[in-house]
Amino acid sequence: MKQNKNGVWVSWNENLTYNYKSLYKITTEKELQEVITNSEKVRFFGTKQSSADIASGVDTLIDITTYNKILSFNNVEHTVTVQSGVILGDLLEAVEAKGWCIPCLPDINTITIGGALATGTHGTSGKLLCEYMTKCSIVLADGSIKVITDKDELISAVRVSLGALGVFSEITFKCEPIYTLHIKERPESDDVWLPKIEERLKKHDFLRILWLPHTDKGYVITGDKIDPKTEITENLGPKYLRHRRTASKILYKYTHIFPWITAIANKLLYRGFFSSTKEHKGSLYQATVTKSRGSTLELAEWTIGLDVFPKVFEELKTEINKWSNKSFIHIPMDVRFVYKDKSWLSYAYGKDTVTMGCVSRNAATADTYEAFKSIEKIFLKYGGKPHWGKRFAAKDAELTKIYDKWEDFKLLRKELDPTNKFLNPYLTELFNEKQTTNGIT
Ligand SMILES: Cc1cc2nc3c(=O)[nH]c(=O)nc-3n(C[C@H](O)[C@H](O)[C@H](O)COP(=O)(O)OP(=O)(O)OC[C@H]3O[C@@H](n4cnc5c(N)ncnc54)[C@H](O)[C@@H]3O)c2cc1C
Structure with missing residues (x-):
């Protein structure tokens, strides 16, 4: 196993940096066990694309991206088993080649499976990615391996566990036969799309x-399963649409100094890039997942019960349209839908849920982006939950009120990791544990 000494760990958008003493690039489960057994404090990371400070911040780090093999397919059960550092895009290419799919995907393909599961990564019109996992092995803090299947009660705690219970080693996903979606995209006024959800x-x-804040418009994308041979009139809109990100970058360049420019920029971006209709078809992966993007984003995302969403949306809209509070929001706010599940730290625990993203297109100035604070305030007021991999300020005192199973999760974490081996400073605060230097509270 390769080991780097005394280096600097930098997150994807360069907002988080930490010095480390040892960084291990592991390629086998045995190496993973060895490093964990021999470390007092250890964190592990995938492609470092979380905005939340959950992946580093301790002396010993494990890079999981070198533990990335697709191990086996089961043609009878339609399952695929992978090592947890596999990149989602690689897994999806392999699954599609078998004529299968994972039926709900996030809008990013460069993340690792381990990172995605740990933070409750999700797509829309389905369940969290981790809900399609039928079996996993995790390496516990003492270095032992625990195998958990969807028949075990523990699976509900482990599916979304922030890498705080153990490290995912091998993961099995249940796949479905691949299908073709007929995608239609069009702009709609808020008073049209909101009541139709x-x-x-x-x-x-x-x-x-x-959703396109400060324009009163949303850009609605629907998809219907069709026979792959069905002819459609493909319309990908004008060619210049591909320059949207460059245009956003230019228009938002000074919005950290003059936030109100955002309201004008959004109106221009709507006219230029979101006012045409589109129509196309493809698999869920090919037709709906973004394959490339720049690394200058900082993200937050909040989730709320489907039943309460219209009220929260109206309140949020009123709040951000007040020019006094400087909560101007870059385009778009991504509104998606996750169906209820039983995972303790899932956003959709026991409830069909709406997720609402919030992006700052200038990661370096994200601390001055008032919108992150306004959104958190409003969603928390209604019991909303933050995305574990994205930016939020809430800690134990708030989380215990919004997660029915928060205290159970904390107890289990303490049982499985009594010396807090897997806690970095951010997670220590999140779980309201005491900060220690030698790993023992
Ligand atoms: C541009 C962009 C688009 C995104 N789109 C979506 C989206 O559509 N939907 C969505 O829900 N999220 C989305 N996200 C969030 C993203 O999916 C999560 O932040 C995810 O955790 C990133 O994976 P990673 O491999 O970079 O993990 P990292 O950021 O490296 O790690 C995240 C966490 O996972 C832990 N971890 C890593 N590997 C393991 C393992 N093997 N076992 C246990 N824990 C592990 C780490 O310790 C850390 O706590 C997006 C993020 C970006 C930057």
């Missing part, structure tokens, strides 16, 4: 709304 969730196989 529930009706559209019933009618369509895929629903996502890119």
